[in-house]
Amino acid sequence: MTAAEGSAAAQVGRTPYLSIRGLSKLFGEFAALTDISLDVYEGDFVCFLGPSGCGKTTLLRAIAGLDIQTAGSVVQAGRDISRLPPSERDFGIVFQSYALFPNLTVTKNVAYGLDSRRGSRAETARRVSELLELVGLVEHADKYPAQLSGGQQQRVALARALATSPGLLLLDEPLSALDAKVRVHLRHEIRTLQDKLGVTTIMVTHDQEEALTMADQIVVMNQGVVEQVGTPEDIYGHPATPFIADFVGSMNSLKGVATQGGYVRVGAVEFAAGGTLRPGMAATVCIRPEDVTVRGVAASETNAFPVRIGAIEFLGSFWRVTLRSEGNGGFELLADFSTNLVRDLDLREGARIVVAVPPERILVFAGGGPRP
Amino acid sequence: MTAPAAVASMVRVRPRASADDRILMLATVLIVGALLLGVAAPLYALLAKGFQAADGTFVGLANFRTYFSTPALFDSIGNSVAVTLITTGIALPLAFLFAYGLTRTCMPAKSLFKGIALIPILMPSLLPGISLVYLFGTQGLAKGLLMGESIYGPIGIVLGELFYVFPHALTILLIALATSDARLYEAAESLGASKTRIFLTVTLPGVRYGLISAFFVVFTLVITDFGVPKVIGGKYNVLATDVYKQVIGRLDFEMGAVVSMILLGPAVLAFFADRLAERRQSAALTARAVPYEPKPKRGRDAAFFAFCVLVGLAILTVLGVAAYASWIKLWPYNLSFTNYHYQFDLRDGGGWASYRNSLVMSGSTAALGTAIVFVGAYLVEKSRGFRPGRIALQFLAMMPMAVPGLVLGLAYVFFFNAPNNPLNGLYHTMAILVINTVVHFYTVAHLTAVTALKQLDSEFESVSASLKVPVYKTFWRVSVPVCAPAALDISMYLFVNAMTTVSAVVFLYAPHTALASVAVLNMDDAGEIASAAAMGMMIVYTSAAVRGLHALLTRGVLARAQAWRHR
Ligand SMILES: Nc1ncnc2c1ncn2[C@@H]1O[C@H](COP(=O)(O)OP(=O)(O)O)[C@@H](O)[C@H]1O
Ligand SMILES: [Mg+2]
Numbered sequence: 001m002t003a004a005e006g007s008a009a010a011q012v013g014r015t016p017y018l019s020i021r022g023l024s025k026l027f028g029e030f031a032a033l034t035d036i037s038l039d040v041y042e043g044d045f046v047c048f049l050g051p052s053g054c055g056k057t058t059l060l061r062a063i064a065g066l067d068i069q070t071a072g073s074v075v076q077a078g079r080d081i082s083r084l085p086p087s088e089r090d091f092g093i094v095f096q097s098y099a100l101f102p103n104l105t106v107t108k109n110v111a112y113g114l115d116s117r118r119g120s121r122a123e124t125a126r127r128v129s130e131l132l133e134l135v136g137l138v139e140h141a142d143k144y145p146a147q148l149s150g151g152q153q154q155r156v157a158l159a160r161a162l163a164t165s166p167g168l169l170l171l172d173e174p175l176s177a178l179d180a181k182v183r184v185h186l187r188h189e190i191r192t193l194q195d196k197l198g199v200t201t202i203m204v205t206h207d208q209e210e211a212l213t214m215a216d217q218i219v220v221m222n223q224g225v226v227e228q229v230g231t232p233e234d235i236y237g238h239p240a241t242p243f244i245a246d247f248v249g250s251m252n253s254l255k256g257v258a259t260q261g262g263y264v265r266v267g268a269v270e271f272a273a274g275g276t277l278r279p280g281m282a283a284t285v286c287i288r289p290e291d292v293t294v295r296g297v298a299a300s301e302t303n304a305f306p307v308r309i310g311a312i313e314f315l316g317s318f319w320r321v322t323l324r325s326e327g328n329g330g331f332e333l334l335a336d337f338s339t340n341l342v343r344d345l346d347l348r349e350g351a352r353i354v355v356a357v358p359p360e361r362i363l364v365f366a367g368g369g370p371r372p
Numbered sequence: 373m374t375a376p377a378a379v380a381s382m383v384r385v386r387p388r389a390s391a392d393d394r395i396l397m398l399a400t401v402l403i404v405g406a407l408l409l410g411v412a413a414p415l416y417a418l419l420a421k422g423f424q425a426a427d428g429t430f431v432g433l434a435n436f437r438t439y440f441s442t443p444a445l446f447d448s449i450g451n452s453v454a455v456t457l458i459t460t461g462i463a464l465p466l467a468f469l470f471a472y473g474l475t476r477t478c479m480p481a482k483s484l485f486k487g488i489a490l491i492p493i494l495m496p497s498l499l500p501g502i503s504l505v506y507l508f509g510t511q512g513l514a515k516g517l518l519m520g521e522s523i524y525g526p527i528g529i530v531l532g533e534l535f536y537v538f539p540h541a542l543t544i545l546l547i548a549l550a551t552s553d554a555r556l557y558e559a560a561e562s563l564g565a566s567k568t569r570i571f572l573t574v575t576l577p578g579v580r581y582g583l584i585s586a587f588f589v590v591f592t593l594v595i596t597d598f599g600v601p602k603v604i605g606g607k608y609n610v611l612a613t614d615v616y617k618q619v620i621g622r623l624d625f626e627m628g629a630v631v632s633m634i635l636l637g638p639a640v641l642a643f644f645a646d647r648l649a650e651r652r653q654s655a656a657l658t659a660r661a662v663p664y665e666p667k668p669k670r671g672r673d674a675a676f677f678a679f680c681v682l683v684g685l686a687i688l689t690v691l692g693v694a695a696y697a698s699w700i701k702l703w704p705y706n707l708s709f710t711n712y713h714y715q716f717d718l719r720d721g722g723g724w725a726s727y728r729n730s731l732v733m734s735g736s737t738a739a740l741g742t743a744i745v746f747v748g749a750y751l752v753e754k755s756r757g758f759r760p761g762r763i764a765l766q767f768l769a770m771m772p773m774a775v776p777g778l779v780l781g782l783a784y785v786f787f788f789n790a791p792n793n794p795l796n797g798l799y800h801t802m803a804i805l806v807i808n809t810v811v812h813f814y815t816v817a818h819l820t821a822v823t824a825l826k827q828l829d830s831e832f833e834s835v836s837a838s839l840k841v842p843v844y845k846t847f848w849r850v851s852v853p854v855c856a857p858a859a860l861d862i863s864m865y866l867f868v869n870a871m872t873t874v875s876a877v878v879f880l881y882a883p884h885t886a887l888a889s890v891a892v893l894n895m896d897d898a899g900e901i902a903s904a905a906a907m908g909m910m911i912v913y914t915s916a917a918v919r920g921l922h923a924l925l926t927r928g929v930l931a932r933a934q935a936w937r938h939r
Binding site: 022024053062064065066068069070071072073082083084085086087088089091093095097099101102104112113144145146160163164166366 | 380383384385386387388389390391392393457829831832834835836837838839840841849853854935936
């Protein structure tokens with residue numbers, strides 16, 4: 001199943017707003033994007049997620065027409081825009097740097113795209129104040145960009161991009177230049193705004209938490225190809241590749257060997273995981289820290305094994321615990337335990353406990369590890 | 373990852389050009405065309421002339437053979453190289469010490485000294501020559517200091533050139549010294565390195581590229597300068613005066629072309645060496661350096677103060693003598709005040725009309741030049757498509773720097789005065805003086821504009837395209853206002869240089885388009901030295917006034933109009 005088909009399966013009955021087919025981009029000999037196919041549906045908030053340098057910006061710029069692809073097509077709202085310059089496409093864009101015009105006030109920045117379209121002056125003024133209202137900057141209307149905070153500048157850029165009511169909103173790492181607290185707040189604000197306006201939005205980010213909390217659909221990219229398209233739950237719960245398993249969320253990746261009957265042996269522990277690997281093949285067992293259970297685990301249970309508690313770290317709402325398996329070939333496993341669990345069972349460093357992992361929560365990939 | 377075969381065999385998307393792309397391409401073609409006509413074609417005409425006889429037939433290397441078999445001609449090569457190397461060898465240490473005093477000591481009155489040191493930029497290079505004649509000439513006050521040697525010759529040339537090149541060397545070395553990293557010094561001191569050792573291992577390497585760059589700039593300025601040797605060179609022939617003599621004196625255009633080509637050689641070499649040094653320098657600067665803050669030290673500060681006082685006094689003397697001589701009856705016999713020497717209309721050389729012509733020429737050069745340079749720099753820096761056009765534009769914009777003014781002027785004669793050139797209607801007009809001067813000073817202006825444009829966010833054009841605003845509108849509403857200070861710098865640079873330049877325009881003026889700087893030359897030639905000094909001073913007054921106006925504009929009006937720069 002290709003990535004495009006995967007996304008289509010989840011969107012039965014809807015026609016895509018933006019369709020990308022067989023898109024590749026070369027910089028000289030270097031292939032920044034290879035054969036990308038992707039559908040984006042009307043009104044969705046889509047995140048391109050991937051490590052730095054994987055081609056997210058390149059794909060976004062191809063969609064915008066700012067750096068047109070080497071091969072492949074882009075269709076927006078039924079119109080083939082593959083060859084069109086940006087000025088003949090229908091999108092608004094916010095860059096990482098915001099690219100606000102420093103010599104123009106907030107009002108003039110927001111009105112920049114409105115001026116050139118024949119509309120009455122009063123109409124423009126009305127639209128600007130509507131937008132400033134929307135992003136909460138009414139009292140800053142006459143300030144210059146240099147007089148605003150990073151978060152405020154970001155919202156001006158957003159208002160400017162939305163002013164002409166584009167069909168598609170493109171955001172390239174819009175939050176990465178801000179400090180952590182503002183970032184979390186703006187995540188929510190951008191998402192609320194998008195819901196309110198219903199504008200189809202693509203946001204580029206390398207921050208998996210940002211993608212998981214904001215997106216309807218996540219497109220995970222790696223080294224110029226799309227690795228998986230799906231909802232945040234899909235991506236988190238059913239990562240299609242070891243790379244995604246490792247990149248999205250916290251993950252224990254344990255190297256082991258497949259044995260008879262769908263088991264994988266890691267050190268002295270045999271994990272039942274329902275895999276279909278041939279016995280003797282190298283395999284990687286992926287377990288999320290929050291899927292490790294302690295309460296009511298009997299030693300005879302499936303996937304139960306004894307561990308000794310290493311470091312315990314308090315992370316606010318939960319504890320991150322390092323577990324060390326016993327026997328030869330012992331491995332380390334991170335587990336997240338709730339505060340009341342730690343209190344109830346009186347878990348301490350050095351204590352010996354039995355933990356288990358439900359077979360359906362275990363992911364098994366062929367091969368030696370998450371990074372190919 | 374390299375391109376897989378599958379991608380390589382794919383159908384390539386051919387992007388469609390937008391209206392913006394077409395406008396930018398048209399502008400690029402226009403400016404490239406203008407520069408081809410303004411730089412490349414004249415240079416080609418000059419090179420071709422060197423291989424032709426007077427009647428235009430091709431004669432191969434015959435002209436060169438004549439040149440090298442005439443000792444009176446090729447001796448000039450040795451003379452030129454000698455005075456140039458001597459001047460460079462003296463100017464660099466002086467400028468280095470001066471710059472060191474301004475940046476690395478706590479001596480008083482630094483900005484005053486810097487201001488004084490930059491004064492020679494406001495003068496035509498003829499003026500220091502004239503002052504030296506007053507000081508050390510036959511009736512000179514300080515003639516005794518020469519111990520019987522004549523000022524007319526290599527001594528005069530070297531002294532005059534020192535004044536002419538000092539501010540240029542100083543500016544480069546100031547930048548090199550100001551941008552060095554304080555942390556290196558702290559590290560060296562904490563390692564217990566001695567003063568000499570720190571100087572040799574930290575200071576000198578830090579300004580190495582600045583010194584190399586200054587060397588080549590000074591070398592080129594001196595070997596191609598015409599003003600100083602013209603006034604004070606006497607019978608000591610150098611390449612620059614030879615070009616002038618061959619063309620103006622003997623009307624031997626072919627030989628003029630040959631000498632020009634010989635002059636072009638070192639200038640082009642120096643140009644490439646300088647570009648190389650510059651690239652290294654900026655590479656060394658990418659890391660964020662902490663500026664060096666000197667601490668007071670009495671002995672050192674006093675020594676540098678004394679040195680800077682001496683240099684400052686020398687510069688003020690040269691300026692003062694010219695100014696004084698222009699306002700008194702007869703140096704050194706009758707010191708009573710008169711404005712007689714400023715009555716230019718009573719003398720040959722162009723009169724007051726030449727001064728007015730200079731104002732018109734400089735104003736037009738500043739206006740037209742700033743506009744073209746800025747648009748050209750914008751196209752090089754901000755347009756995306758049409759790579760061949762941008763590369764050609766960048767190349768042509770750099771070319772004038774490698775061409776000495778005399779050579780450019782002569783090249784214009786050959787190109788525009790050719791009877792079969794449809795543009796020969798321009799010959800002997802004010803327009804050709806303006807065009808020539810814009811081209812002459814194009815490169816520095818271009819680099820200034822490019823540097824300013826590089827500071828602008830590279831996505832302004834993308835945002836503008838996404839909002840469907842035409843590129844020229846964003847250029848006008850954003851790029852130009854944000855770069856206004858740089859545009860002002862460029863226009864001042866062009867104006868002052870247009871006022872002071874002689875070398876290129878000396879071949880191109882007609883009686884009705886004579887310029888002030890040319891009038892200085894001609895009045896000096898005619899023995900009207902006091903009037904030559906007076907006209908030279910008119911240029912200094914004007915340039916200084918424009919500089920003042922520039923400072924006022926940048927600090928006052930512009931600062932208020934640019935409130936957005938401040939938080
Ligand atoms: N103009 C360009 N020329 C050459 N290589 C480029 C250019 N733009 C991007 N690349 C390369 O393409 C790859 C993808 O870049 P980019 O799309 O910016 O990554 P991301 O946005 O995911 O961090 C990187 O390896 C980058 O170096
Ligand atoms: Mg990016």
